[in-house]
Amino acid sequence: MNNKTFQFATHTVLFIGVLLMVVPIWIAFASSTHENVTVLTEGMQWTLGDQLIKNYNEVLNQKGGFSQEITATSMFINSFIMAFGIASVKVIISSMSAYAIVYFRFKLAVPLFWLIFITLLVPLEVRILPSYQIVSDLNLTNSYTGLILPLVASATATFFFRQFYKSIPDELLEAAKLDGANSWKFFIDFLLPLSKTMIAAMFIFMFVYGYSQYLWPLIMTSDEKYWTVVMGMKIIFQESYEGGNLPRVAERFAYIILSMIPPVLVVVFLQRWFIKGLIQTEK
Amino acid sequence: MSFLRLEEVTKIYPNGTKAVDKTSLNIENGEFMVFVGPSGCGKSTLLRMIAGLEDITKGEIILDGKTINKVDPSERDIAMVFQNYALYPHMNVYKNLAYGLKNRGDSKQKIDKKVNEVAELLEIKEYLQRKPGQLSGGQRQRVAMGRAIVRNPKVFLFDEPLSNLDAKLRGQVRIEIKKLQKQMEVTSVFVTHDQIEAMTLGDRLAVINEGIIEQVGSPIEVYENPASLFVAEFIGTPQMNFIKGSLNSGIFKSNHYNYKTKLDNTNDEIIFGVRPENLVLKDDGELKVKIDLIEKLGADSIIYGVDQNNNNLCYRENGNTKLKANEIVSLTIENNKYHLFDAITKKRLS
Numbered sequence: 001m002n003n004k005t006f007q008f009a010t011h012t013v014l015f016i017g018v019l020l021m022v023v024p025i026w027i028a029f030a031s032s033t034h035e036n037v038t039v040l041t042e043g044m045q046w047t048l049g050d051q052l053i054k055n056y057n058e059v060l061n062q063k064g065g066f067s068q069e070i071t072a073t074s075m076f077i078n079s080f081i082m083a084f085g086i087a088s089v090k091v092i093i094s095s096m097s098a099y100a101i102v103y104f105r106f107k108l109a110v111p112l113f114w115l116i117f118i119t120l121l122v123p124l125e126v127r128i129l130p131s132y133q134i135v136s137d138l139n140l141t142n143s144y145t146g147l148i149l150p151l152v153a154s155a156t157a158t159f160f161f162r163q164f165y166k167s168i169p170d171e172l173l174e175a176a177k178l179d180g181a182n183s184w185k186f187f188i189d190f191l192l193p194l195s196k197t198m199i200a201a202m203f204i205f206m207f208v209y210g211y212s213q214y215l216w217p218l219i220m221t222s223d224e225k226y227w228t229v230v231m232g233m234k235i236i237f238q239e240s241y242e243g244g245n246l247p248r249v250a251e252r253f254a255y256i257i258l259s260m261i262p263p264v265l266v267v268v269f270l271q272r273w274f275i276k277g278l279i280q281t282e283k
Numbered sequence: 284m285s286f287l288r289l290e291e292v293t294k295i296y297p298n299g300t301k302a303v304d305k306t307s308l309n310i311e312n313g314e315f316m317v318f319v320g321p322s323g324c325g326k327s328t329l330l331r332m333i334a335g336l337e338d339i340t341k342g343e344i345i346l347d348g349k350t351i352n353k354v355d356p357s358e359r360d361i362a363m364v365f366q367n368y369a370l371y372p373h374m375n376v377y378k379n380l381a382y383g384l385k386n387r388g389d390s391k392q393k394i395d396k397k398v399n400e401v402a403e404l405l406e407i408k409e410y411l412q413r414k415p416g417q418l419s420g421g422q423r424q425r426v427a428m429g430r431a432i433v434r435n436p437k438v439f440l441f442d443e444p445l446s447n448l449d450a451k452l453r454g455q456v457r458i459e460i461k462k463l464q465k466q467m468e469v470t471s472v473f474v475t476h477d478q479i480e481a482m483t484l485g486d487r488l489a490v491i492n493e494g495i496i497e498q499v500g501s502p503i504e505v506y507e508n509p510a511s512l513f514v515a516e517f518i519g520t521p522q523m524n525f526i527k528g529s530l531n532s533g534i535f536k537s538n539h540y541n542y543k544t545k546l547d548n549t550n551d552e553i554i555f556g557v558r559p560e561n562l563v564l565k566d567d568g569e570l571k572v573k574i575d576l577i578e579k580l581g582a583d584s585i586i587y588g589v590d591q592n593n594n595n596l597c598y599r600e601n602g603n604t605k606l607k608a609n610e611i612v613s614l615t616i617e618n619n620k621y622h623l624f625d626a627i628t629k630k631r632l633s
Contacts, residue, residue: 171367172372180386181382194372
């Protein structure tokens, strides 16, 4: 196969992949700009309608929920706080625990590492009742702390940081020691800047993980003030069925489109950093 | 009293390996000391103990009148150049040089002044804003040196810093290091397995084998009077020739030949050593050597052959020798330029 046909073939495959990703989003977006009636009677739409501003305005500012206390905007804020909190605390905790495991040769380092690693087998869904018990005993239900705390320990991130630290030559640590860097300084001045691309990648993964949590916030929050976007997707416009009104389908599409924006922003913003780090080989 | 003193320093690793065994050594102020030995002989361990990167199992290291066994590496006032330079990859050259000073709490102006001075001295001023990844091997080497110099330490330690450079650059940098050391008059300890580096750089050498210092002395002293069989073998290329035999009232005997030595000992097991350049042509010499191989190096030729006792020998000839393989040459030993070793104790006789 010559070069051109090969290129054509690969591009075709790529293009099909892109279409599979983009078309559903486009349909959701196009549908979100029509009136509810249009979507209900004619099905999903391929073209843009004229209700864009009205629908999005309504979604963002209309109060929903059982007690009509929360708007989509505040749910976005809740989700953002939760995801941001989970991602940043996860990065901090796992980079530090990996630091301890790799650089401080205490006796239990290896068993402790494997203990952390084994927690991969016990995801939140498995331990959800005991976790809930603990959080509720600590009076942390219906709070951001309660939303974030049980999710911040991460075996995956600890593992990745550990592998990365192990690849850093010992001479670097020794040179730093001679230059008067203590343990803290070595961590802050060396490991963190050297692993910033790792940190960016971990942050992206963990942010998306935190943002898409469904079960935990559903159990944790009885107060609508703490509802998150993913929960809201099911609940927020539910009242429409009960009142005999038309289901607010178009607005739901608008809501879905909006809910995709924060993780996309995080990826777009951190990706530039991420790629920059990949191009400059620093080690 | 010497400036840097090692007293019966011993290092035993947790797994029981004895890396350094009761080593004592005095290094004078401003002296350039080279630790030379084969890999795994403990020379790097010794250096790292001086730096404070390895614990000392037993013994004492005394710097400038103070025992530094328990002093933190950063407070020993010692700078080290590592084999792989260990430059900080995420910092530019300026920050690499400034980092130690910053941790010491020097003021910004002082740091700036020192860094610029050193950069000028090492001619790396134009790279100050670059990162180590953008520098060539030679430039990195200079930055590594700069990082050591900038702190104005009492002692420089070099851990095989030339082994990552190509042959030509290695020669250049070697000369630069020597000049710089003489200019700054800072006590230095240089670890290498390369005997040319050792001979050219050191004011004195410490030849180390299996955790023990076999001999300490100036390069020429070590070359001309090797204290043990190991030193004789290790220092000098091509290697010294060795002939096994016995000594009878001062006459060295080995199968087909006798040689009258200046000693009058009697000893059954002797190793007779003679350097290639001390074997010279003589019509009725004691050694009849059948030539195997001739290496023409330009300035001289190295001739390998076998003598009548089946010992492998080599000697030096001028560059454009007319000799050919399978010819037999007759050689003798230049006036008293030979070495006698006890084959059992491996020590020098006399």
